[in-house]
Amino acid sequence: MIDSDMIRRIALTVRLPLRSDVEPIKLRDDFLNSCRAADDRYLDVLDAILHLANATPASLARILEEGGSVWKVREDGKGLERRVDxxxxxxxxxxxxxxxxxxxxxxxxxxxxxxxxxxxxxxxxxxxxxxxxxxxxxxxxxxxxxxxxxxxxxxxxxxxxxxxxxxxxxxxxxxxxxxxxxxxxxxxxxxxxxxxxxxxxxxxxxxxxxxxxxxxxxxxxxxxxxx
CATH class of the missing domain: 1.20.120 (Four Helix Bundle (Hemerythrin (Met), subunit A))
Known part of the structure; x- marks a missing residue:
């Protein structure tokens, strides 16, 4: 099920312009296309999800670590931060x-x-x-x-x-x-x-x-x- 309200909240947080008069699937596709338009946009979205949604920080932390990302989930699970020595x-x-x-x-x-x-x-x-x-x-x-x-x-x-x-x-x-x-x-x-x-x-x-x-x-x- 597509959570249109959450997509709009995340888009607002990361300053992504989205139309409000479209079907949920179209809204999701527009959102993903906007993310692909900028290199760091997905990271901004992940950071916003950790702040706004009931995400599971442990699973995202594992993905970032296994992928060798310079970013990791903060200790409090409320966003991303750079990986430090x-x-x-x-x-x-x-x-x-x-x-x-x-x-x-x-x-x-x-x-x-x-x-x-x-x-x-x-x-x-x-x-x-x-x-x-x-x-x-x-x-x-x-x-x-x-x-x-x-x-x-x-x-x-x-x-x-x-x-x-x-x-x-x-x-x-x-x-x-x-x-x-x-x-x-x-x-x-x-x-x-x-x-x-x-x-x-x-x-x-x-x-x-x-x-x-x-x-x-x-x-x-x-x-x-x-x-």
């Missing part, structure tokens, strides 16, 4: 295990960095917010509306009050590697008011996200602490 994926999973603000921001960053509706600038923003959420209570707990800039200022001016679990080349547990990491991810060039304002690439945002995952993991494990 298993080590990086596991690090992300561990970093987002606790249900807190940092995890929520990382998940949004991941979706925007690797999902079908990718947005490099938005992914970068959420990665920064995840780091702010995890580090501010540790480094600047009394700061009103804390940002990475406040964290950086504290670590730069009073770095001797902090230590990393990694001893470093001088065996002094210096926090300068963390400072460098924070300077790398902040600010988002798309939010920079100076003349070097620009939209970041997706590859840049993905790299920033992986760096944010590492920082969040460090903070959760106690690798960043008062001296």
């Amino acid at each position: 298993p080590v990086a994926t596991e690090a992300f999973t561990q970093a987002t295990t606790p249900e807190d603000l940092a995890s929520s921001e990382l998940r949004q960053a991941w979706s925007r960095a690797f999902g079908r509706d990718s947005d490099a600038s938005d992914a970068w923003d959420h990665a920064i917010k995840a780091v702010e959420a995890i580090l501010a209570p540790i480094v600047v707990p009394a700061q009103d509306k804390p940002q990475i800039g406040h964290v950086l200022g504290q670590l730069r001016s009073q770095g001797d009050r902090w230590r990393l679990v990694v001893p470093g080349p001088d065996q002094d547990h210096d926090v300068s590697p963390l400072v460098t990491m924070l300077k790398t991810i902040w600010p988002n060039p798309d939010r920079h008011a100076a003349g070097n304002h620009r939209t970041p690439s997706l590859a840049e945002a993905q790299a920033v996200l992986h760096l944010a995952v590492t920082i969040v993991q460090w903070a959760r494990s106690g690798a960043i602490a008062r001296a």
Whole structure:
């Protein structure tokens, strides 16, 4: 049986123009022909089906994997995302295990960095917010509306009050590697008011996200602490 209503909902979601005054079979054929007209249209449709229909994510996940697709079904079954190195994926999973603000921001960053509706600038923003959420209570707990800039200022001016679990080349547990990491991810060039304002690439945002995952993991494990 052809579900005309679902076809129309999916078509609306992926911006496919379809006539509303045709028989179900004709509607289905028009829909499939529109999908064939663009290389990525089927992927958009699959993503929409996972969001809208009572699809079985496991069966689609198996098809994508066996077909060697660069796309896979998200862990929550609500869409597609790019297949990422298993080590990086596991690090992300561990970093987002606790249900807190940092995890929520990382998940949004991941979706925007690797999902079908990718947005490099938005992914970068959420990665920064995840780091702010995890580090501010540790480094600047009394700061009103804390940002990475406040964290950086504290670590730069009073770095001797902090230590990393990694001893470093001088065996002094210096926090300068963390400072460098924070300077790398902040600010988002798309939010920079100076003349070097620009939209970041997706590859840049993905790299920033992986760096944010590492920082969040460090903070959760106690690798960043008062001296």
